[in-house]
Amino acid sequence: xxxxxxxxxxxxxxxxxxxxxxxxxxxxxxxxxxxxxxxxxxxxxxxxxxxxxxxxxxxxxxxxxxxxxxxxxxxxxxxxxxxxxxxxxxxxxxxxxxxxxxxxxxxxxxxxxxxxxxxxxxxxxxxxxxxxxxxxxxxxxxxxxxxxxxxx
Numbered sequence: 397x398x399x400x401x402x403x404x405x406x407x408x409x410x411x412x413x414x415x416x417x418x419x420x421x422x423x424x425x426x427x428x429x430x431x432x433x434x435x436x437x438x439x440x441x442x443x444x445x446x447x448x449x450x451x452x453x454x455x456x457x458x459x460x461x462x463x464x465x466x467x468x469x470x471x472x473x474x475x476x477x478x479x480x481x482x483x484x485x486x487x488x489x490x491x492x493x494x495x496x497x498x499x500x501x502x503x504x505x506x507x508x509x510x511x512x513x514x515x516x517x518x519x520x521x522x523x524x525x526x527x528x529x530x531x532x533x534x535x536x537x538x539x540x541x542x543x544x545x546x547x548x
Contacts, residue, residue: 400428402504404495406525407433407466410542414510415473417540421508422477429479430502431470433463434494437486456485492528504535511539 403418405411415431422429436459438452460483467481486494499507511526530537
């Protein structure tokens with residue numbers, strides 16, 4: 397069914413359930429698992445003309461460190477399932493499209509992502525990387541809400 401599963405991480409606590417689910421699927425299906433962290437493009441995210449005392453490069457370095465910790469945690473969350481950890485810069489792309497492009501280059505046939513499950517005004521104002529991936533993905537996307545138990 398699925399031969400290559402891609403699970404994303406952004407370094408937040410909600411990612412743990414998604415990695416557990418992806419690892420369980422990987423084991424059940426005998427698939428490959430890739431854990432992906434995208435380093436947002438700070439220039440794109442902040443726009444020009446910000447008055448911050450830190451530079452976009454400083455911010456990207458911090459996001460890189462966050463990603464490295466997230467990948468380390470993902471290795472633990474995978475419960476011994478072999479996976480390939482990858483960290484890629486967005487390089488002028490928004491995060492959802494960077495995820496989709498990486499998934500295409502890797503040949504992933506399923507994307508697993510965590511979601512906050514926000515509704516109403518919070519969802520409308522904050523938007524959702526997961527929603528944008530689901531909308532544009534050419535492959536199935538499995539969304540896992542925080543605290544969802546995986547069945548292995």
